[in-house]
Amino acid sequence: MSHFIDRRLNGKNKSTVNRQRFLKRYKTQLKRAVADAVNKRSITDIDSGEKVGIPSRDISEPLFHHGKGGRRDMVHPGNKEFEKGDRIRRPEGGAGGSGQGKAGKGGPGEDEFMFELSREEFMDLLFDDLELPNLVRNQLIGTTEFKNVRAGYATQGAPTNIDVVRSLKGAIARRTALGAPSRARIRELEAELEGLLADGIAETDVRILALREEIDRLKTRIAALPFIDTFDLRYQSYVKLPEPTSKAVMLCIMDVSGSMDQIRKNLAKRFFILLYLFLQRNYDKIEVVFIRHHTIAQEVDEEEFFYSRETGGTVVSSALNLAYEVLKARYDSSLWNIYAAQASDGDNWDSDSNVCRDILIDKLMPLMRYYAYVEITPRQHQSLWYAYQEVMAAHPQFAMQEIDGADDIYPVFRELFKRQEA
Secondary structure, three states, X not given: OOOOOOOOEOOOOOEHHHHHHHHHHOHHHHHHHHHHHHHHOOOOOOOOOEEEEEOHHHOOOOOOOOOOOOOOOOOOOOOOOOOOOOOOOOOOOOOOOOOOOOOOOOOOOOOOEEEEEOHHHHHHHHOOOEOOOXXXXXXXXXXXXXXXXXXXXXXXOOHHHEOHHHHHHHHHHHHHHHHHHHHHHHHHHHHHHHHHXXXXXXXXXXXXXXXXXXXXXXXXXXXXXXXXXXHHOOEEEEEEEEOOOOOEEEEEEEEOOOOOOHHHHHHHHHHHHHHHHHHHHHOOOEEEXXXXXXXXXXXXXXXXXXXXXXXXXXXXXXXXXXXXXXXXHHOOOOOOEEEEEEEEOOOOOHHHHHHHHHHHHHHHHHHOOEXXXXXXXXXXXXXXXXXXXXXXXXXXXXXXXXXXXXXHHHHHHHHHOEOOOO
């Protein structure tokens, strides 16, 4: 049986196969290190690579070696403290790596093993085991989506699809096949000509002249073969195959009112950046709608959503009404998988919280596959949180979580979008 070993090198001059094996083996430790790294990052560099540390005890491996064997009695000179059978305590300190406690006089140790993840590896571990809940391949009414798939070569097609290499190979094969009989005949005539000349026949002899004339005629015939003919042309062929479709839209709703100070806004932005990277990485066909609100709501682009400094009072229902208008105008729930994520500090005009509850229960939730609400507040919950609890009781596809600080963002994000068991 044959065994194949991949010795290709990656950019760091290390075996790609060994690197993937390492990532798979220590995936749990790497995911824990990635989660810790996310909490330390700023908004702008959350999708770059990372150098992560793995405790040396987690990568230690058993070591087998040949011992001396047998029972042996040994005398160690200079031993004045211990006798046979005494248990020796492990030296204190010197464990290495932690950087805490007082210095010890013994006990060698090792620092953490540092491993540098590429951007792709970091993102894979960051969003591992996450998905959009309840994603369904909605049937597109009246339309069928196709994808172009290579289907070999054709003798006819558009000039832009000509395969030059394949066409030249065909031309060489044609010229070789058509010229083969003439080349074989030329070799025979040249051998006969050499024989006559070797026998001393004069150049002006009729037989010599006839042979030379026949050789020239055959060479002219070979030279007349066209270098490339329309018969040689080959075109790359494509066929259209029907492809299952799943259209999804994500509504991102963020509170930018005056009660959302800069710290809370940054936390909300970090949550949405995680969401945006997750959607971009895992779903090819997904649209994102950005809605910001204070007393009024606006649909904005990505740049303005994350970096605008607009502020004001708080009327959450303005954003929910705008979201409903956008969905009714552009996204039919029978054709689209509709999701929403909302971030707020929970502060709202008192009489508006019940309005938000009614809009969600009566209008938005019947259209939704999933709705995630995160409240960024270290204080006691206000009326909006309790109104949304009524929504969650009425609709199981509504989820809500609380974020107290930066350390909570990634765990809350994973909890909201974790992969559901079938």
